[in-house]
Amino acid sequence: LGAERQATYSPFLPISPTTGxxxxxxxxxxxARAGTITFDDEDGTETTLPVTGGHCKxxxxxxxxxxWYALGVDFEMFGKDHQTxxxxxxxxxxxxxxxxxEHYVYELFLDEVGQKISKSKGNGLTIDEWLTYASPESLALYMFQKPRVAKRLYFDVIPRAVDDYYAHVASYRGQDAAAAIENPAFHIHSGKVPVIDMPVTFGLLLNLASASNAHDVSVMWGYLTRRLPGETxxxxxxxxxxxxxxxxxFIDEVLPTKTFRAPTDKERAALQDLHGRFAGKEALEAKELQDIVYAVGNAHQFEPLRDWFGAIYQVLLGADQGPRFGSFxxxxxxxxxxxxxxxxxxxxxLKG
Structure with missing residues (x-):
């Protein structure tokens, strides 16, 4: 503190008895002996207050x-910006x-371009925004993993966190005690990991919402009940x-930025081939359908093959990537x- 600030500084901020x-x-x-501070209130009145009893912040x-002293805190986590x-x-x-x-210092959260998240900038993602689009458990997993590594916190990380959470829950039941205690689901649920049957991934549901232009969950169930017998x-x-x-x-984050593109001549020929090979294949399982997609990509000499899958998602779904297309x-x-x-x-x- 500078000399002028030192002369008037107090760790206690008085609460005005007239305005609150x-x-x-x-x-x-x-x-210090009486435990009081004296200051001019907002109306100019000289006022003396005790620093206890809720009179100060x-x-x-x-x-x-x-x-830490008042509450007997014995463990405190705080961000790297408090370390100094x-x-x-x-x-x-x-x-x-x-x-x-005992202290545990965690790294800062970054936005999608690697800049520190700041209230004043409004960049990154808030907790309330995360919980609008995904469960508290998925957020808990994101927070739990690698706390000493600076992590990017923006909308695109949500689907991966959701699917990773269900994957950890599913794997927990088959693990021995040593492996189970290393499973993030054990810590998220304080050792009482629920049994959850999740037959599809969140990424797959997002692509389903995109392809069906779903604006209501009933549209989703129209597809789910047909493909997943017994599920309601x-x-x-x-x-x-x-x-x-x-x-x-989908409505808030995907639809506003959803952009389709026209296929190249090579992609058009491959998509026509895929269209033909899918004819009459309604009874095939996801893996068999995925094999057909692979076969078409190889037949049309896409190198690397991920360019073929990128074309599928960009041309058919207006996205850059997605889960296994056969599963979709x-x-x-x-x-x-x-x-x-x-x-x-x-x-x-295509638009327009």
Whole structure:
């Protein structure tokens, strides 16, 4: 602090007895023995208040150490930006007769371009936004993994976190005690990991919502009940919850940026071939459908083969990537996919 600020500084911010507002004002007198501070209230009246009894709020730096002492905190996690002040917090706690807690410093969260998330910039993703499109458990997994590594926090990381969460829950049941305690699901659920039947991935549901232009979860269930016998919103409420998240995510985050492109001549020939090979294949499983997709890509000499899958998603779904296309076809329907290919080749998916 500079000399002028030092002369009036107090770790206590008085709360005006007339307006109830927290005041950032110079201290006219500090009586350490009486435990009071004197200042001019908002109306100019000289006022003396005790620093206890809810009459003051602490400045943020001393608040850490005081809170640790008052609440007996023995473990504290905080972001790397607080690390330089850690000794200040510790010292305050120890001056009061307490013991500084064990610390765990985690890295900062970044936006999609690697910049620090800032309230003033409005970049990155908030907790409330995450919970609009995915479960608290998926957010818990994202927070749990690699806390000492700077992580990017933006909308595109949500689908992966959701699917990773269900994968960890599914693997938990077959693990021995040593492996189970290393499973993030064990810690997310405090050792009481639920049994969840999730027959499809969130990524697949997002592509289904995109292809069907779903604006309501009932549209999703129209496809799900046909492809997943016995599954209903009543029998699998977790799937129903995930489908609702997928629709919301599609409407708010995918649809506004969804952009289709026309196929190149090579891609057009390959899509026509795929359309023909899918004819009469409604009974095939996802893996068999995926084999057909691979075969077409190889037959038309896409190198690397991921260029073929990229073309499929860009031309048919207006996306750059997605889950295994064979799984999507099995869920969306073979004939529905053939119709999607027809519309794409006819230019019906292009804007304007």
């Amino acid at each position: 507002r927290v005041l950032y004002v110079p201290m006219k007198h500090v009586d 602490l400045q943020w730096k001393p608040d850490f150490g005081m809170r 002040n850690q000794h200040v917090y510790d010292t305050i706690c120890e001056i009061l007769g307490g013991h500084a807690p 919103a009543a029998t699998n409420p977790e799937l129903d919850r995930l489908a609702a998240y997928a629709v919301r995510y 076809v099995a869920l969306y329907g073979v004939e529905e996919t053939r119709k999607l290919i027809e519309d794409a080749l006819a230019g019906k998916l």
